[in-house]
Amino acid sequence: xxxxxxxxxxxxxxxxxxxxxxxxxxxxxxxxxxxxxxxxxxxxxxxxxxxxxxxxxxxxxxxxxxxxxxxxxxxxxxxxxxxxxxxxxxxxxxxxxxxxxxxxxxxxxxxxxxxxxxxxxxxxxxxxxxxxxxxxxxxxxxxxxxxxxxxxxxxxxxxxxxxxxxxxxxxxxxxxxxxxxxxxxxxxxxxxxxxxxxxxxxxxxxxxxxxxxxxxxxxxxxx
DNA sequence: GATTGATCATAG
DNA sequence: CTATGATCAATC
Numbered sequence: 001x002x003x004x005x006x007x008x009x010x011x012x013x014x015x016x017x018x019x020x021x022x023x024x025x026x027x028x029x030x031x032x033x034x035x036x037x038x039x040x041x042x043x044x045x046x047x048x049x050x051x052x053x054x055x056x057x058x059x060x061x062x063x064x065x066x067x068x069x070x071x072x073x074x075x076x077x078x079x080x081x082x083x084x085x086x087x088x089x090x091x092x093x094x095x096x097x098x099x100x101x102x103x104x105x106x107x108x109x110x111x112x113x114x115x116x117x118x119x120x121x122x123x124x125x126x127x128x129x130x131x132x133x134x135x136x137x138x139x140x141x142x143x144x145x146x147x148x149x150x151x152x153x154x155x156x157x158x159x160x161x162x163x164x165x166x167x168x169x170x171x172x173x174x175x176x177x178x179x180x181x182x183x184x185x186x187x188x189x190x191x192x193x194x195x196x197x198x199x200x201x202x203x204x205x206x207x208x209x210x211x212x213x214x215x216x217x218x219x220x221x222x223x
Numbered sequence: 224g225a226t227t228g229a230t231c232a233t234a235g
Numbered sequence: 236c237t238a239t240g241a242t243c244a245a246t247c
Contacts, residue, residue, distance in 0.1 A: 045231055046240030053240080062234055062239040079242080089226090091241060124242090172227045182228055183238095191236075204229095205237080212225085 007057045011071055011140075017056050018118060018138035026122070027131030029055055037131050049077045052120050052135075064093060064109050066116075073140075074117045078215060079124020080136065085216050087124045089209040094183055097193035097203070100163060105152045108159075110178070110208050114151065117141050121219060141218050147177075154178035155208075165196040167203055177214035183207030 008014040021029065030037045030051055038044040058067040058075050067075040079087040093109045105111055121136035143151065154175035161170050172179045184205045195201030 041231095041242060043231055045242045046233080048242095049240040050233090062237075064238065067239095077241085088242060091239095094238065179227090182230085184230080185232090185236095186230060187228080189236080207238095 007059060007070070008068065009070075011073070014056065014068065014071060014073065014118070015138065015140065018120065021052075021055060021120070021135045022137045024135050025131065026051065026133045026135070027129075029135070039130070041130065048079075048122060048130075052077050052122075066113060072116055074113045075120070076117055077120045077122050078219070080121045080219070081125050082123075084121070084136075084219060086212045086219065089179070089181075089211055090215050091183070092178075092208040092210060095158070095162065095180055095206040095208055097162060097167065097191060097206070098200075100159065100194075103159065105155055108155060110151070110155055114143055119215075119219065139219060147214075147218075150177045150214075158208075163194060165194045165198065165201065167193050167206070170206075172209075175211070177211055179209050179211055180206045181209055 008017060026048065027037050033051075033054060035051065035054075038047055041047060053067060053075060056075060059069065066073055076090060078090055081087055093113055096103065096109070117140075119139045119141060121139070123133040123136075154177055158170060158174055158178070158180050161167065161174075170180050172181045174180060182204050187204055189205060190202040191205045192200050193203045
């Protein structure tokens with residue numbers, strides 16, 4: 001990353017930049033920033049996201065806050081196939097596993113992150129060289145009442161199990177639109193969580209992910 | 224082919 | 236280790 005990110009000061013400015021990227025290839029965008037394009041994403045899984053963040057001037061850092069704090073917007077790139085269908089689930093945030101007594105949906109990180117999301121669809125089929133993958137039309141999304149209700153319901157169900165010390169019984173099958181899956185360098189990483197007797201226990205860190213059917217629905221409703 | 228559980232790079 | 240950015244790959 002050699003150029004200096006310039007955070008957009010308004011929504012219109014952000015959208016203007018995002019729309020300007022539509023149709024361009026990742027190779028072209030990377031070249032304009034003197035960034036090397038990896039041959040595959042096996043060891044650079046977050047490369048595409050980082051590139052787009054850089055292009056749009058998102059504030060870098062690993063804080064549990066929206067990418068554009070001043071605008072309240074979360075930026076997410078999402079790999080799609082030739083039919084415009086998402087190829088992967090979408091990571092939202094890590095799941096809080098302790099000090100969660102009394103935590104409500106309205107106060108959760110998931111809720112705040114999904115209030116407003118700027119989706120950047122990008123061709124992700126493996127047979128397409130990363131250099132040639134094209135950036136799609138950005139979609140600014142706000143959950144509808146129904147979508148918000150689905151998210152809230154899944155979140156509350158999952159959080160209740162965690163609070164009850166039953167995190168190890170949770171699998172990716174829980175939830176209609178939101179699921180909980182491992183989120184760590186590997187399965188040997190441990191973090192504190194609530195035990196069965198209400199005490200402390202250790203488990204693999206988890207993260208919340210949006211299922212493909214849900215994100216597909218979002219990308220389908222052209223705004 | 225879709226899904227679930229595992230994994231990779233980097234910053235602080 | 237935790238959090239960001241996600242995709243990989245074994246299994247169903």
